[in-house]
Amino acid sequence: MTEQANPAKAQKIQKINGVRGMNDLLPADAAQWTHLEHVLRDLTRAYGYEFLRTPIVEATAVFQRGIGEVTDIVEKEMYSFEDRLNGEQLTLRPEGTAAVVRAVVENNLLYEGPKRLWYTGPMFRHERPQRGRYRQFHQFGIEAMGFAGPDIDAEIILMGQRLWDELGLKGVRLEINSLGQAPERAEHRAALVTYFEKSKDQLDEDSQRRLLTNPLRILDSKNPAMQELIEGAPKLLDFLGEESLKHFEAVQTLLKANNIPCKINPRLVRGLDYYNLTVFEWITEELGAQGTIAGGGRYDPLIERMGGKAAPACGWAMGMERVLELMKVSGSLPEAPAQCDAFVIHQGGETLTSAMIIAERLRNAGIDAILFCPPDGQAASFKSQMKKADASGAAYAVIIGPDELAKNEAQLKDLRSTGEQKAVALDSVVEAVIDAIVGATE
Structure with a gap:
């Protein structure tokens, strides 16, 4: 069926916006x-x-x-x-x-x-x-x-x-x-009514309505035209x-x-x-x-x-x-903290399996870790993944490629201070990341 034969399909779907004055927290x-x-x-x-x-x-x-x-x-x-x-x-x-x-x-x-x-x-x-x-x-x-x-x-x-x-x-x-207290406010209220009634024509619509219901609220008016009149009103402290x-x-x-x-x-x-x-x-x-x-x-x-x-x-x-x-x-808002401690990079296939295991071990040890997941499901280059790692604010990148996997190891790269990169055994990645974090704080 062509789009011409199906006008409903050809019509653009209208997006729905949030209610005015009710905002998303991004x-x-x-x-x-x-x-x-x-x-x-x-x-x-x-x-x-x-x-x-x-x-x-x-x-x-x-x-x-x-x-x-x-x-x-x-x-x-x-x-x-x-x-x-x-x-x-x-x-x-x-x-x-x-x-x-x-x-x-x-x-x-x-x-x-x-x-x-x-x-x-x-x-x-x-x-x-x-x-x-x-x-x-x-x-x-x-x-x-x-x-x-x-x-x-x-x-x-x-x-x-x-x-x-x-x-x-x-x-x-x-x-x-x-x-x-209430009796003191009642006495003050009577004085306010007497005062404002003498100048009733200077009161705005809201204040005229409040004159007989809650004259104390007139004092809270932000109407610039009434401020001089309000300034001269009886003061509650005097009562x-x-x-x-x-x-x-x-x-x-x-x-x-x-x-x-x-x-x-x-x-x-x-x-x-x-x-x-x-x-x-x-x-x-x-x-x-x-x-x-x-x-x-x-x-x-x-x-x-x-x-x-x-x-x-x-x-x-x-x-x-x-x-x-x-x-x-x-100027007292804090800077946004890093999203994680470690960003785990891989090349898909068996390296993805090992990378996911390492990421879970890091989390088990209390270390925040982001595992790279390509949006299109296809493996991404190390270069593009390193850009993602840097943008995440992570302190360290854990890199597991085919060469590393063949040696049963990973590369641990410092993304924030020294830029140093070193090989560590896969079974020792968690300890190496912990040692690096502790060393950076000393």
């Missing part, structure tokens, strides 16, 4: 992610935090109740859907804290006492993709539950500073504020009682004692409803207008709001893509 970038993940695991281990993983999909109510219904996340950004099998309302998690609290409450994790927890994984928000911000992004977060004192607030902030130091990031500044001020001052004292500089920002409110007392953000000027790379604070009301027994809690989270972007700008 091999070239994998080493950067691995490095960051290793640093985060070392950090949490140093402070005694335990790993907890929650599902990607949660009941929508987890975020409506946890984050607050009058928030950008719940109102505009969540990927929510109805389960076709049972009609349940579900949501791809847009952040980690509410999901972690749900898991802690459901599994009664605080029964034996306070918990230090950490999590990482993909989150989903339907917003306009921009530099370092995507619709599927990855978040790392820590949550300290059951601790009421200012010491834990200071500890989690110290963890953040240690992380930036470990990653070699410069120019990251800390801003802090206190949101006080704090003695206990709230004492807590906030204690946090600052502990940070100062540990040489952590911070700026008090009375407009810092964070974007979620569950915060109280200490809130904070780490900010950089290196990533454009959206300068926050991490933030968090205390959220004492949330555990009870999610159905658990009332308990204090605090934590923070960061977007991993934004931190990697900042590492790139700062």
